[in-house]
Amino acid sequence: MSSLARNLQEQHSQQRQQAAQPERRKALRQRVTPGEKLIWAIFAALLFFGAVQIVSAQSEVYKVNKDIQEMKASIKEHEKANSDLKVQVKELSNYDRIMAKARELGLMLNENNVKVVQ
Template identity: 40%
Template sequence: MALEQRKFVSTHVHEQEMPVTPERQQGEKRARKLFSPGEKVLFVAFASLLVIFSSVILHTEGQLNDLNREVQTIGTQIEQQSKQNTQLSIQVKEQSTHERVWEKARELGLNLNEKNVKVVPGR
């Protein structure tokens, strides 16, 4: 009988208990971070550099526009001055004709005295 009892010794295997994880609800998903903190820092740095460079470019472009406008105004002033200079030189030529000089001389009371006129050779 001892042999029979030994045969009947239960060979019961204890199963290890697995920790039960609560089942997730369908609407509730585990929140996974989209970007790591290092990536966020890189994005912020890139965005700030982009803003800085674009503002520098816009600033220099504005300065160039101001300079171009100033160059154009100076160019128009030069054209006006050159027109005025040519008009004045034309007036000088008109005023300095031989007939005009004689008219002014007669108005001032000067007379042509051929005895006082000397001819200079070589001219």
């Protein structure tokens, strides 16, 4: 009986040890609540919206810069054309050329009818 008593005593001591040890709970997976999902969805939407706004703003800046460059090129072309026309006006308003053209058309220079204006 001593072995039976010993077995019972060991079982009681094992039960006490098991009772003394806290039960190990399985680690619960932290689940994402619907509120957190909503917050993350709103954050993602705002992030996407901000990215789209930045890209569209950069696109507009690029377009305006391109228009500015085209206008500068157009202005340079017009300035060159104007300077060429000024040179042509100077060449055509040469006194000798005007006199030759006047004689060709039958006009004569009368020194008595010439008045000098200052």
